Amino acid sequence: MPGDLYLLAGRYRLIERLGQGGAGTVWRAIDEMLDRQVAVKQVRVPEGLSPAERARFTDHAIHEARSAGRLRDPAIVLVHDVVLEGHQPWIIMDLVSGRSLDKMIKESGSLPPVFVAAIGLRVLSALEVAHAHGMLHQDVKPANILLDGDGSAMLTDFGIAAQMGRPGDRYGSAGSPGYMAPERLNELPSGPASDLWSLGASLYTAVEGRSPFERALPAAVAAAVLLHEPPFPARAGRDFGALLMAMLAKDPAARPTAGQIRQALAGVPTVPVPRPRRARRRWLLPAALAAVVALGAGGWYAAGALGGGQETGRFTTAPDPCALLSDEQVAGLMKGKPERTATRPGECQWLIREPGRRLVLRAWAEKPAGEFGGPQVAQRRFTSEKTSRGAGEGTQGREARGRVSDVTGVGEAAILQNSFTLYVNTNKTGTSDSTLLFRTSNLLGEVIWHREDVPAASPVDKETAVAAARLVSAALSK
Incomplete structure (x- = not known):
């Protein structure tokens, strides 16, 4: 077992054990590269595996953790990184209060x-x-x-x-x-x-x-x-x-x-x-007591104490995404008459069923935490997202993810990443996504432009996502 000052992957310094269960051990750690606290899960490798079985288990654990790291929702504790050290998988996640x-x-x-x-x-x-x-x-x-x-x-x-x-x-x-x-x-x-x-x-x-x-x-x-x-x-x-x-x-x-x-x-x-x-x-409070939970077959979370008196930021709550774009604006962006649906809190979707086009807008407001005000929390989350999304660049199976690029004219900072996934039964067509993440004060927003039945040789359409994000940014500045 690592000691209290164990440095994982030359970056994550383990500070204290928060809990242990059937699927692994959870540690509080410092990400020395970004100077932030994180939760690190040491995945339990089953005993008695042959070298080939252990390799398959490790590959599977890493693949599933990377897939989970692509999930984005205000109600999901984010997976930031997954590393392999000494044939041991480790998962790096947010350190969350509560x-x-x-x-x-x-x-x-x-x-x-x-x-x-x-x-x-x-x-x-x-x-x-x-x-x-x-x-x-x-x-x-x-x-x-x-x-x-x-x-x-x-x-x-x-x-x-x-x-x-x-x-x-x-x-x-x-x-x-x-x-x-x-x-x-x-x-x-x-x-x-x-x-x-x-x-x-x-x-x-x-x-x-x-x-x-x-x-x-x-x-x-x-x-x-x-x-x-x-x-x-x-x-x-x-x-x-x-x-x-x-x-x-x-x-x-x-x-x-x-x-x-x-x-x-x-x-x-x-x-x-x-x-x-x-x-x-x-x-x-204190964080150490609030963080520890009984670990069943893999259940865990970690906590950091909430602070008081910090700057909230411009947004006490996130605005309704459906109110940030008019139907006329979306119709122009999507070149058709879409159906609008408030799919879940903090998210709005415009859909054209044929030929399969979807524009999704999400928005959530970060709150002060510890010594950081809302804008600082949002900035750190944005930086973390930029790093983790950039790490996903490349081709895995039938999915190809492009590099993360900066976008100007949207909020205080914005990034965009394109991806393309081939359909299972062909190498000629698939789905294309352009995902843009932006930050304004303590607000984070995400625009996803999704297209189906796209030829593999077709160029990406990032312009629609950028145009939508600029309209949202203008609405937020009013």
């Missing part, structure tokens, strides 16, 4: 339905982003849902995320008893419905104060998931309770879709949310 939903339930018992529904909407947003990228989280549970001081939720531990359609994990199944969908326990292929089942189990636990399949032994929990129906969650109310029961259906095809879940969660009646039983400052 405590787990699991810990809140243990301290406060059952939580108000409206509070739980708001958590569900945030986690659902993170899962939809992952599923849109062909990734499954595989370990959604209360210990992996992190709550910030204002109650907003983030989903952690995308380091063990996996491609859709894979059967049970070859080197030991990721996940936790009571939060693994029946098809995963049966080692059948997983899909988005598997993650949504786990979300339903997590929300059930939060609103009832106990898990839906609570038993004394892990084997009994697994048997209950496969064979028994949970008690109706009486504290959730009729409609919310019915939604949770539907999400926990044994048959994946019988479960509601993400869109149906979102609609139902948004309709949970609003009631006053009581303050946590402990004062806010007490459960946010």
